[in-house]
Amino acid sequence: MTSWPGQPVTVVAPATSANLGPGFDSLGLALSLHDRVQARVAESGVDVQATGVSAGQRWRPDQHLVVRAMRAGFEATGGQPPGIAIRCRNAVPQGFGLGSSAAAIVAGLLAARALAAAREAATDPAGMLADSDVLRLACEIEGHPDNVAACQAGGLTIAFDTGAGLSVVRLTPLAGLAPVLCVPAVPVATSTARRALPDQVPHADAAANSTRAALLIVALTSRPDLLMPATEDFIHQRYRASTMPRTATLVATLRAAGIPAVVSGAGPSVLAFTVDDRAADAAEVARIAAQVGAPWRVLPLRVDAEGARLVGG
Ligand SMILES: Nc1ncnc2c1ncn2[C@@H]1O[C@H](COP(=O)(O)OP(=O)(O)O)[C@@H](O)[C@H]1O
Ligand SMILES: [Mg+2]
Known part of the structure; x- marks a missing residue:
């Protein structure tokens, strides 16, 4: 040594x-x-x-x-x-x-x-x-x-x-993938969000979730047109919605506006997927976030x- x-x-x-x-x-x-x-x-x-x-x-x-x-x-x-x-x-x-x-x-x-x-x-x-x-x-x-x-x-x-x-x-995700993060003011510890999950989920939800997870790999690497169905989750977001209601509302509102959005990790941030050829979507995420509850910090990012x-x- x-x-x-x-x-x-x-x-x-x-x-x-x-x-x-x-x-x-x-x-x-x-x-x-x-x-x-x-x-x-x-x-x-x-x-x-x-x-x-x-x-x-x-x-x-x-x-x-x-x-x-x-x-x-x-x-x-x-x-x-x-x-x-x-x-x-x-x-x-x-x-x-x-x-x-x-x-x-x-x-x-x-x-x-x-x-x-x-x-x-x-x-x-x-x-x-x-x-x-x-x-x-x-x-x-x-x-x-x-x-x-x-x-x-x-x-x-x-x-x-x-x-x-x-x-x-x-x-390697799509070159044009442009994730937009929406970060609220108050954190939620991962351990708290984990406690909201049930021990078991219905078989039908598990089956739907596997389909969407498989689709998500395709969507994120070559088929951005599939991002909306591919980002639909069946096994965790709904169970956490009551611990972070504004997060659930922002995800739902973005999706209703045609922007694929998910809870980031255990929340409470929201991740919206935009792609470069639809640059207007990033501004749209910010506009929608401004209408949903307490202030969100909106960060247009790239993939590292x-x-x-x-x-x-
Ligand atoms: N840069 C850092 N330096 C020291 N501790 C950190 C750092 N980042 C995170 N932590 C610890 O991890 C906790 C957050 O972890 P977690 O609840 O898993 O949330 P996150 O989604 O941000 O990972 C913080 O409260 C702190 O205890
Ligand atoms: Mg963590």
Whole structure:
């Protein structure tokens, strides 16, 4: 073993929208909105500084999600450094169904892996910890795979577990896909939204949902004309509607206006799909959102094709 690096590493990790309607706990889409973490090894202790969204939150440093993920990453690559210092510049709203927890976890794991690689003077961080191990660790911390898979791989992802371990298929969505996010003012914790789900769903709903999930892959990769039927979900959104009624109303109103819209992740944000050749749709999303309840922040985004990555020191 050589010595820990003095230089910091910097990672960016994208927001992600999971489920996308019928792809519950499996489909994810990486978005062009990023958290940035600069991390370095310190002489002792844990120092966290955060700016951007949720900067006012106070953490016990060891409870901070980026730090917890870094600890897991160091554990898997040979051990903990004497101290950790991180600077977070956060743009992904926390607790709004945009994968902030996944971004924090994946960023922390990639930062720890890069610092461990520098300690060993390894040129390829993946030699210290394979991407598949990063995904597995991220999923263990997060509790479900959909956001972490899209955050790590970028693009459109299908995460699935055969029992022998977690796998991800990454697809390239339509070049013209232009997701528009509608973010309300008040968050809902993923754990709260999960509690609203029933243990069982009717067989007919399960059957309809599988059809739409299969259709959604086709729609998002080559047939945008199918996006409306393909984004219809039968197994989770309706059960969560009473915990986030404005979200349910905005999804229904957008869909009634011909714009495919879904609950983003566990909500309460709404994801609307527009395509470049119908640029007027983005303005229409904003116009409709302005009529539905308390103010929505409307963010026209692109797909992040790369996923979480090192961007230097
Ligand atoms: N950048 C971050 N730094 C530290 N903790 C974070 C960060 N992003 C998310 N978290 C933690 O994750 C929680 C939000 O996770 P969750 O309820 O799954 O919502 P989301 O849909 O945003 O992932 C926050 O309340 C916070 O505890
Ligand atoms: Mg989350």
